[in-house]
Amino acid sequence: MKVIESISEMQKYSESLRRKGEIISFVPTMGYFHDGHLNLMKEGKQRSDCVVTSIYVNPTQFGPGEDFEKYPRDLERDAGLARGVGVDVIFTPSNTDMYPENYQSYLNVEETTKNLCGLTRPGHFRGVTTICLKLFNIVKPHVTIFGKKDYQQFVTIKRMVQDINLDLEVVGLDTTREADGLAMSSRNVYLKGPERESALCLSRSLVMAKDLYDKGVRDAEAIIETVIKNVDSYPYTAVDYVKICETKNLRDIKNIDAEAVIALAVKVGKTRLIDNYVFGEKLNL
């Protein structure tokens, strides 16, 4: 397994693979791997000759007061885990290489980023789309794999790739969960003592939403109210949002008559967690 820090070295390596007709898959990450990340890499392994994963805690997608500084980092541990699932290249650029002096270009996906996490994290998706665009240009993959836990991110990246004509397949994988249902996230390490139990309010709320939907409920407000009441019944929790949106542009809908997703963000202690469920799909819980 290669570890590459230089942008131009990564580009040259990818270009040489493409010239040989090899297929490159790419999993962009902020590191501190859990099984969710490793599942994306395994999927990449199935789909390509060379799996590249990037580890880069991207400053432009964190707002003031968010957890950029304390976001967990452990390259040595990550390298071991990546090697274990057959990753071929880890790309770990520096901040000064990624955002040099006079840096000033940003990509905005204007509709899909307005709602949900876009409401409470202004600028977050502009940072996400911009760093992904940069990484795609550096790694030059044929296929890129994202987890659907960050559903809005997945929809936004797919939209960007289609809009700007990147010759790139975007694959989304179902959320990987702990045995008790908690969606895997690098931020789960922040949860202290009994907060871990309270964090189950997210996945259990999705089960309730699914049950209501399966029983024929289509009124978004009714489902949202049930979910908020459920989250509120757990200690240490504070709802950021619970919303039901159509999946194309993530606009709120009142009645579930098109493909729709229920997405929620909850603060558990000081830790902000997200989860979601697309109605009609399987929920591995």
Added chain:
Amino acid sequence: MKVIESISEMQKYSESLRRKGEIISFVPTMGYFHDGHLNLMKEGKQRSDCVVTSIYVNPTQFGPGEDFEKYPRDLERDAGLARGVGVDVIFTPSNTDMYPENYQSYLNVEETTKNLCGLTRPGHFRGVTTICLKLFNIVKPHVTIFGKKDYQQFVTIKRMVQDINLDLEVVGLDTTREADGLAMSSRNVYLKGPERESALCLSRSLVMAKDLYDKGVRDAEAIIETVIKNVDSYPYTAVDYVKICETKNLRDIKNIDAEAVIALAVKVGKTRLIDNYVFGEKLNL
């Protein structure tokens, strides 16, 4: 010479050339070719195995009340001229393919686009950078060639390519001029009767600015005043702006102590013309 309309066909063709190790050069245009365009294509011919030029009048870079509808178009004439200088592929996509329903992704270069034409054409450069990004992703060139008549565009595209890590060389060529000094532009066809003579106020003003600079004048305001007075002395003219900026981020400067450009935009009758000169360089007039 091939004429390709389909985005996916263009991508496949470029990918097949890259796989063979061939170098692709690219000249993005809005068509209605003059010698300035043809010089860019000739430069591409020198630098590559395959010269691609796109002809696309991009709606997102025109503001309300601008000349999108009446912008001159003549594909047959353009195809003949392109063939004459050895262009290999003309790419002419449709508006519905380039901006399908739900299109919503835009790239902004935030500093270089604020001043000069950015002041009177809000949204123009967002349209330019976005369409260039799309075209680069479709044509997949190794080198792209722009004219420096649109100096702010050249600086902005160079900045974008560097910022988002496109593996692409951006080459700028000096402005091609008519025998009497008028910068070539597709919009020159709009000039009626005596307006053509008045249009010389731009290039003649640059000569005056150069002369002052060569005599040791470094005070921007003094040069700007001389130029404005000169433009005003021609009939049918109205100054949009005359500015002297540093060339990195195109911010106004008071004293010419770094690399600097004088840029001007003048309405001659109803036709808005631009021109510029980088102090210390040659001025082919």
